[in-house]
Amino acid sequence: MPYNLPATRLLMNRLRQVMAEDGDTRFRLDQVVRIIASTMVADVCSIYxxxxxxxxxxxxxxxxxxxAVSATRLGSNEGLVGxxxxxxxxxAIQDAPRHPSFSYRPETGEDPFHAFLGMPILRGGRVLGVLTVQNRTERAYGDDEIDTLQTIAMVLAEIVDRMDPEHLTNGDGTKRERNLASLNGRVLCEGLGYGRAVLHDPVVPAAKFFAADQNMEAQRLKDALQGLKESIDQMMALDGAALGDDPRDVMETYRLLAHxxxxxxxxxxxxxxGLSAEASVDRARREHRARLQSARDPYLRERLNDLEDLDNRLLRVLAGDDGKPQISEERSVLVARRLGPAELLDYANAGLRAILMEEAAVSSHAAIVARALGIPTLGGIEGLTTRVDQGDWVIVDAEKGILHIRPDDTLYDAYKGRVALRSERQATYAALRGLPAKTKDGTHVSLxxxxxxxxxxxxxxxxGADGVGLFRTEFQFLVSETLxxxxxxxxxxKRVLEKADGKRVIFRTVDLGGDKVLPALNLKREENPALGWRSIRFALDHKGLxxxxxxxxxxxxxTNPLTxxxxxxxxxxxxxxxxDLLMKEVVWSEEQTGKKPSKLEVGVMLETPALAFSLSELAGEADFLSVGTNDLMQFFFAADRMTPSVSDRYDLVSPAAMRFLRQVSETCTNHSIRMSACGEATASPLSALCFISLGFHALSMPAGAIGPVKRMVRSVNLEAFREDFLKVLDLPDDAFRNQVLALAADHGVELSEG
Structure with a gap:
């Protein structure tokens, strides 16, 4: 019979009854396949x-x-199911036996069946299994049937994901305990955290997939869609003067998607x-996420990302929280596929114990905000959102880069020991707070x-910092929908200068473009954003901004100093x-207000190897130079720091990098250019030791690194160490890092945090 809406509603109502019943998973699945087969007039319905x-x-x-149940097993490359x-x-295939991928399994008794419809069971973009229907006669399955089976697969995902293959035949109704799991990630903000997982993406419980009152659900969906459109229209009310002549295509496209x-x-x-409003949105989200996993076209990926974001926003509107996520657990660990800096700031006062992100790198904006909040954070955890469930207890080891899901007592006891040890270390660093970062032989290092x-x-x-060596000004641009x-x-x-209370603050002008795409400007995604239209290039092309x-x-x-x-x-x-643009603004300020900075220092960041060979031209022009290790090293080694497979492959503590930095130091010294270094590399006591040995006596780093680096500085006789360090640097040896570590041990330098 032709498939129609009343049949779909009947199927959904019957499934809702099954979901509401008590019983073990195996019994419920048997009911589900019977209901699907009878309602869809299929001769076979199976779940793999x-x-x-x-x-x-x-x-x-x-x-x-x-x-054949629990006995038939298909290889990953076997059959239509595979x-x-x-x-x-x-x-959907009219005559399955003729398909080149068809695999005949006699133990199932599927000889007479021809028509085949297979649907992946997805959760978080991961394939958990396959739902199939078959008919004896050759036939074409309609779009309505495909859509319905897709919805059923969505419901099944919540059941199938909790199944243990080793105990499928158990029928006693006992609940399976999920096992301990450990995943590796990249440390974005160091620390240790323990708590219950709170998923950033809205979760639709399986029990609430079906609508009890369809008219009420239709009205809820209508109201939520209207609320979503209004909120996005407000985002589009941009300040025309701030935008200048740049079009708003990016945000306009997002708005059109919402409409x-x-x-x-x-x-x-x-x-x-028959679905609830939430389940209908969740079905669309799963579809968008699955397509995103296989999409290769950059334009399509951007649109699918936008659509998934709209799905999430709409789910939050339906939840009645104005689109903002809520934290109710006292001890919570935030789990997300990805987070923008503005989203993360929403959690600033939520008392989070840790943050976990599936898609994030050390240099991402969310990672930098996490470090500012001082919350232990891991990123780049493959499969995170498909392995962690709402409410799971987790241990976040953001020292070693390991996430423990559902830890046992042994792991928890070890965690408590690590926390105690970390507290002791922090007490040691706190005792150094008021002491100068001065080497044993009297060299002062500004931290x-x-x-x-x-x-x-x-x-x-x-x-115990001497000031701010790098204030990134672009976050004010990135966390807002408007300029x-x-x-x-x-x-x-002004707030920054007031909080600094007379200590030096170095403001880095906007570093936008490339991977830092502004929502308020028409910035196109680039094939290689790190090497593209970004930073000073972007700023000089947007002189108004x-x-x-x-x-x-x-x-x-x-009238205060400005750097x-x-x-x-x-x-x-x-x-x-x-x-020259800065000096014009100084002149304008003096003419208009009668005020100008009492002292103005203008510096340059060395982030491209090309500039290292032009430093002589900056003599007498630039007041200081700061080596930006993050970008400089990625260009030096031709290794994208956003690509995990290569970002950790090349070591800054290597002869090539150190020899290059020694050349920079010598050039700056010869031309009387003050120099410093900033970036993730300076946060390591070992690499900081290398920098000060090369003559960099001003280092800028995250707050948590100042204690360990100060401890290292105060333990070294710099002149004695430098002499041996430079000798090792000129030796042709690949084990340079180990040699430097051995030297540090010989000289009694304290590098370990233990």
Whole structure:
């Protein structure tokens, strides 16, 4: 019979009853396949579970031989079921035996069946299994049937994900305990944390997939869609003066997606079929996420990302929390696929014990905000959101880069021991807070703080820093849907200077473009953003935006000292052009207000190897130079720091990098250019030891690194160590890091945090 909406509703209602009943998983699955087969007039309905090795195990069937359950096992590359699992998309075939991927399994008794419809069971983009229906006659399955089976697969995902293949035959109704799991990640903010997992992406419980009152659900969906559109329209009310002549295509495209009638109609269809409003949105989200996993076209990936974000926003509107996530657990660990800096700031006062992200690198904006908040954070954890469930207890070891899910007592006891040891170390560093970072032979090393938010300045005295060696100004631009107004920028810079209380603050001008795409400007994604239209290049091409920032910096300083630094300068002419714009703003301020900074220092960041060979041209022009280790080393080694497979392959503590930095130091010394270094590398006591041995006596780092680095500085006789260090540097030996470690041990330098 032709498939229709009443049949779909009947199926959904019957499934809702099964979901509400008590009983073990095996019994419920047997009921599900019977209901699907009878309602869809299919001769066969089967469910296959994907095992850890990729094989597919038959776990429930109506129409095939009952003895095949838990006995029929298909290889990951076997049959049409394997093909559906590999492609992660539906397959409808009129005559299955003629398909080249068909695999005959006599123990199932499937000889007479021809028509085949297979649907992947997905959770978080991961294939958990396959749901199939079959008919004896050749026939074409309609779009309604495919959509319905896709919805059922979504419901099944919540059941199948909790199944243990080793105990499928148990029928006693006992609940399976999920096992301990450990995943590796990259340390984004060091520390230790323990608590219950709170998922950032909205979760729709399986029990609430079905609508009790379809009219009420339709009205809820209508109201939520209207609320979503209104909130995005407000985001589009941008300040025309701030935007200048740049179009708003990026945000306009996002807005059009929210107003797309086909997306809304797809959601309404789900409600008409018997789903709740949340389940209908969740079905669309799963579809977008599955397509995103296989999409290779950058434009399509951006659109799918936007659609998934809209799905999440709409789920939060339906939850009645104005789109903002809520934390109710006292001891919580945030779990997310990805987070923007603005989203993470929403959790600033939530008392989080740790943060876990599936898609994040050390240099991502979310990672930098996490460090500013001082929350232990791991990123780049493959499979995170498919392995952690809401409410799972987790231990976040953001010292070794390990996540423990559902830890046992032994692990928890070890964690408590590590926390106690860490507290002892922190007490040791706190005792050094008021002491100078001076070597045993009297060389003073200035230790500065890296910052990007005014709340970072709260750590200035607590860490015992000499000032702020790098204040990243772009976060004010990135966390807002609109460009910050002049007065907003002035207010931020004033707060930073007031919190610094006379200590030096080096403001780095906006480092935008490339991977830091502004929502308020039409910035296109680039094939290689690290080498593209970014930083000082972008600023000099947007002089209106750039001069507004420079004016804000000058106005915020008033008659106090001001220090400004330009990022990613490649050729001296870029520095001269940027400095001239700054000087024009100083002149303008003096003419308009009668005020100008009492002392103005203008510096340049060395982040491209090209500039290292032009430093002589900056003699007498640049007041200081700061080596930006993050970008400089990725360009030096031609290794993208956002790509995990290569980002950790090349070591800054290597002869090539150290010899290059020695050349920079010698050039700066010969031309009387003050020099410093900033970036993640300076946070390591070992690499900081190398820097001061090369003559870099001013280092800027995250707040948590100042204690360990100060401890190292105060333990070394620098002149004696430097002499041996430079000898080792000129030796042709690949084991350079080990030699430096051995030297440090011989000289009694304290590098270990233990």
């Amino acid at each position: 579970l994907r095992l850890t090795d990729g094989a597919l195990l038959l776990i429930a069937t109506e129409g095939l031989k009952p003895e 093909l559906v699992a590999r492609r992660a998309e539906p397959m 797309d009638p086909s997306w809304a109609e797809k959601l309404r269809e789900g409600v008409r079929s 500065y703080l890296n910052a990007g938010l005014d709340l970072d300045l709260d750590m200035l005295d607590q860490a 910050p107004r002049l007065n907003d920028q002035v207010a931020l810079y 750039f001069r507004r920032q420079l004016r804000a910096l000058v106005r915020a300083a008033g 400004v630094m330009f990022p990613m300068v490649t050729v001296p002419s870029e520095f001269f052009e940027a400095r």
